Amino acid sequence: MHPGESSKRAAPPALSSGGSIDALPDGVLEHIVGFVPAPEAVQTCVLARRWRYLWRSAPGLRVGWLGDGPGLHLGWPGDEEQASPPVKEHRELVDRLLLLRGGSPLDTCDIRLGEFQDDDVPRVNFWVWHAISCKVRQFTLSIHWHSYLKLDDLPLVSQHLTRLELRGVWVDSSFLDFSSCPALEYLDLLHCDLSTVKNISSYSLKHLSITQSRFPDDFDQFMFTGVLETRNRTCIYAPNLVSLRLDGLENLTPRLVSMPSLVEASVRITDDCGDYCVMLSEPDITDCLCELCDSSRGGTGYSCVLFQSLSKAKSLLLTCNTSDTLPQILFKWDLRWCPVFSMLKTLVLNEYWCVPDDANLLLRILEHTPVLEELTLELFSEGPNYEVEMKGSINQMDRSAKISEYLNIVKIKCQILDESVLNVLELLRTFGICFGF
Numbered sequence: 001m002h003p004g005e006s007s008k009r010a011a012p013p014a015l016s017s018g019g020s021i022d023a024l025p026d027g028v029l030e031h032i033v034g035f036v037p038a039p040e041a042v043q044t045c046v047l048a049r050r051w052r053y054l055w056r057s058a059p060g061l062r063v064g065w066l067g068d069g070p071g072l073h074l075g076w077p078g079d080e081e082q083a084s085p086p087v088k089e090h091r092e093l094v095d096r097l098l099l100l101r102g103g104s105p106l107d108t109c110d111i112r113l114g115e116f117q118d119d120d121v122p123r124v125n126f127w128v129w130h131a132i133s134c135k136v137r138q139f140t141l142s143i144h145w146h147s148y149l150k151l152d153d154l155p156l157v158s159q160h161l162t163r164l165e166l167r168g169v170w171v172d173s174s175f176l177d178f179s180s181c182p183a184l185e186y187l188d189l190l191h192c193d194l195s196t197v198k199n200i201s202s203y204s205l206k207h208l209s210i211t212q213s214r215f216p217d218d219f220d221q222f223m224f225t226g227v228l229e230t231r232n233r234t235c236i237y238a239p240n241l242v243s244l245r246l247d248g249l250e251n252l253t254p255r256l257v258s259m260p261s262l263v264e265a266s267v268r269i270t271d272d273c274g275d276y277c278v279m280l281s282e283p284d285i286t287d288c289l290c291e292l293c294d295s296s297r298g299g300t301g302y303s304c305v306l307f308q309s310l311s312k313a314k315s316l317l318l319t320c321n322t323s324d325t326l327p328q329i330l331f332k333w334d335l336r337w338c339p340v341f342s343m344l345k346t347l348v349l350n351e352y353w354c355v356p357d358d359a360n361l362l363l364r365i366l367e368h369t370p371v372l373e374e375l376t377l378e379l380f381s382e383g384p385n386y387e388v389e390m391k392g393s394i395n396q397m398d399r400s401a402k403i404s405e406y407l408n409i410v411k412i413k414c415q416i417l418d419e420s421v422l423n424v425l426e427l428l429r430t431f432g433i434c435f436g437f
Contacts, residue, residue, distance in 0.1 A: 059107035061097070061131070063090055064142075065114075084114030084144040091123055098130050106136040114144045125152050135160040137183075143168030148193040156181050167191050178202035189213050194234065195251070201237040208238060209245040210254075217251040217274055233305070244310075248272060253330055256309035264315040267306060271321050275305075275330035307334035307341075314345050318365075319378070320352035328352075332361065341369045348376045354424040362427065367402035374409040379421050386413040388421075392428065392435045399432035 065084040090113060109131040116124070124141070128151065131139055137160055143149045148170035155174045156164075163186040170193035178184050178201065185206040192213040194200075215234050234254040244265040246253070250272040269275070310316060320328050331352070347369060353362045354377060366372070378386070392410040410433050414421050425435050 059105065060110075061101075061106055061108070062110045063094055064110075064112035065144075084112055084142075086115040087113045087120040087124060088115075088117065091120065094127055095123070098127065101134075103134060106131055106134040108138045109134075109136045110138075110140045112140070112142040112144070116143065116145060116149055121150055124149060128152075132156060132158050132161065137161060138163040140165040141167070141169060142190075151175055155179070159183060162186065164188070165190075169193070172196050173198045176200045178205065197234050199235050199237065200254070201235075203238075203240060205238040206240060206242045208236070208241055208243070210247070210249065211245065212248040212250075212272075214250040215252050215254055215274075250274070253305055255303075255305050259309040260312050262310065262313045265310050265313050266317040267310075267319075268317070269320040269328050269330060271328075273321075273328055273330065275333070276328050304334050304337040304339060305330060307331075307339045308337060311339040311341050312343055313341070314343050316341070316344060316346070317348040318353075319348070319350040335361075335364050335368075338368065342371070344369045344372055346374045346376075347372055348378060350377070351379045351420070351424065353377075354379070354427055363400070363402060363431070366400075366404070366431070370404055371406050372404040373406050374411075375407060376411040376413065377424065379412060379414040379424055380418075381415040383413065387415045388417055389413050390435050392433045395432045395434055397432070400430075403431055 094111075111124075111127065113124075124143075128139075128141060135158070139161060142165070145168060148168060150170045151166075153172035153174045155177045157180040159181075160183060161181050162183050164184060165186075165188040167190040173196070176194075176197055177199065178187075181202065182204050184202055184204050187202070187205055187208050189210045190212065192210075194210075195214050195216050197215070216232050233252045235257050236254050237257045239258050240261050241259045242261055242263050244256075244259070244262060244267075247266065247268045248270045251274040253269070253273060253275055318331060320331055347365075349362070349365070353365060355361065366375075390412040392412065394407060394410070410428070412421070412425070412435065428435070
């Protein structure tokens with residue numbers, strides 16, 4: 001009971017014909033206050049005696065810049081960094097607020113701040129663990145700054161946490177061991193440093209997104225080893241995962257382990273990826289150690305990185321940066337293991353798969369999709385808006401026997417119909433897929 005309150009909460013006044021927010025029950029008012037940024041939520045205490053302590057029991061706590069609403073947003077660093085207030089500006093407010101709230105349960109805690117100093121780090125960590133102790137269900141910590149804020153390497157223990165969103169933080173393996181978070185279903189990691197993480201594991205997780213984050217590299221104590229060495233590559237174990245997004249990851253792509261429930265996945269590889277072959281970009285190098293390319297001496301004893309666990313998905317997007325400087329060949333490596341995508345109905349690829357000099361690459365992925373119904377090629381540009389969209393037709397007489405008999409929709413998306421796109425159309429024609437324009 002708060003000071004000055006009677007043992008029973010006063011009944012709200014009867015609703016007048018014109019309506020009044022004061023007619024709402026305390027629980028509804030607390031819910032409303034939970035959507036208001038923390039400073040304004042506290043200020044509601046001056047509205048009337050009845051409002052004096054409502055903010056303390058509000059199920060939502062929102063601190064910092066909330067301009068784009070819920071969810072994490074791309075752009076690092078940039079406008080959000082300029083708009084996000086420094087941690088120091090909110091330290092006293094948040095400390096005082098948490099002290100007065102005590103252990104009141106939280107449904108949502110959303111903290112979005114910018115610049116921080118070394119002495120801010122333990123304070124932010126305290127806020128994280130306090131929110132967890134308050135049985136928070138949805139927790140967001142977003143730091144918009146040039147360096148990563150280090151979170152304590154302790155395992156999360158919560159029977160209530162269902163959604164976790166982290167941006168701009170550095171975490172270790174213990175923090176990403178969610179065996180003690182049986183309700184967690186959504187995990188979103190954006191611009192995070194995961195370079196010391198060996199495993200990300202959760203039995204309950206259903207939706208995972210990792211974007212523009214740093215993973216371990218391929219150097220172990222300054223000695224170059226095979227990049228497919230399992231001990232260097234982070235493993236993701238989430239057997240009940242339904243959707244997956246891996247986008248623009250730095251260094252070694254994490255290895256996926258057993259995802260039989262997966263429905264849709266998106267993997268975009270960029271120049272930041274460490275799974276490349278130096279020999280393909282440096283003709284003077286004759287002894288390849290990457291363990292990935294056809295010229296490699298190694299390759300034995302290693303396993304499929306992505307495709308084996310993606311093989312049960314119904315929808316896939318697989319795109320790769322085609323830089324000549326750092327030839328990315330992880331997809332080619334995984335195709336060596338010939339996994340069959342036995343349930344795949346929808347497939348989106350980019351120009352990486354459509355090099356005329358390597359037509360087998362596109363054919364190999366298509367011949368391992370026996371029930372594919374729709375194929376989309378996004379060529380030489382990034383969407384989501386394209387100037388040119390074409391739909392092809394299947395010539396049953398010329399259809400390649402290696403292509404799914406169920407394939408009936410083939411789309412091309414690009415910005416301009418130039419020679420590069422025409423070469424792809426010519427490649428598709430050899431498979432019995434024709435376009436009229």
